[in-house]
Amino acid sequence: GFSPAIEGDKSAMKSMQRLAQTIVSLTPATHFLVANEEDGIIYRYGIWDDDKSSDADDHTTITKAALDAIGSSRAGRVALPSEHPASNLLPTSATRCILVQSIDGYGSGGKSCLIIGSDRLLPAYTKNDLRWIGQLAVEPKI
DSSP states (O other), X not given: OBOXXXXXXXXXXXXXXXXHHHHHHHSSEEEEEEEETTTEEEEEESOOSOOSOOOHHHHHHHHHHHHHHHTTOTTSEXXXXXXXXXXXXSOGXXXXXXXXXXXXXXXXXXOEEEEEEESSOGGGSOHHHHHHHHHHHHSTTO
């Protein structure tokens, strides 16, 4: 579902849906989030059977922690352990591999990122999977 922060932006909504469907269809990913440090979760795709973090303030705090983890990564992407706070934004089944990719801003402003969850470990992703996720992230408005 979409956050009220972007409900008026039909183009952004359509591009997020397309990106989520592509990543979940073509990679080991099972869940997909777009999160912003000011708005928290602004889009999510996948089946959520357990929602561990329901507070919007939690979502912004966790998003900031995920963005901080990216830090000085050259590719703007990191794989996080299942113990990282970002795991609270995903169902338990999707925390074996958590990828965080910085993206151009969405929402009210500030930094944004993709949080991609999988029930498989990082080696299940090919180098090309990771490369094109990074390339998609730098496209304007995905």
